[in-house]
Amino acid sequence: MMFVAMIAAFASCQSNKKNVEMIMENDSVIAIMPVPIEVDEEVFTGTIPAADGPGIDYVLTLCAATDGVDTVYTLDMTYLDADGPGKHQTFKTKGKQQKVQKMVKNQPKKAVKLTPETGDEPMYFLIVNDTTLRLINDSTLEETIEQSVYDITKVKNK
8 A cells, every 4th residue: 555655646746747547456556657649740831812812821730649539730821911012911720620531423532621619610621632732611522623723732741
């Protein structure tokens, strides 16, 4: 029992570290340290046409944990010349990402669905290939756009 108390005291003093899980097995205490989860990060950028200006610069960072549980994103959208020439306005969103797949004309189409944590409507990016995503809407996934004007490309992969 003294050993159990020492382990518990040690674990409680390490408040800035990950919790130690303790399991009793055959009257022995086994301490299990959590394994760090690696994160795969991909960054995509591009300028997409805008109705009221020269375009919108997108910087999309997709972060997926190797355990497949924590899949999040951040998206910076900079509206070029939004408040006049040279005066840009940036909006930032973040939330959960998930891969979706649909059959379109007997061909599988894959996309990334971005669900903002604010509760706003999700955004969709069609996975064109390993280095290119295409901004679409959920109904466009049914009839894939063949133009590249809405594409963002991978610039970094950690």
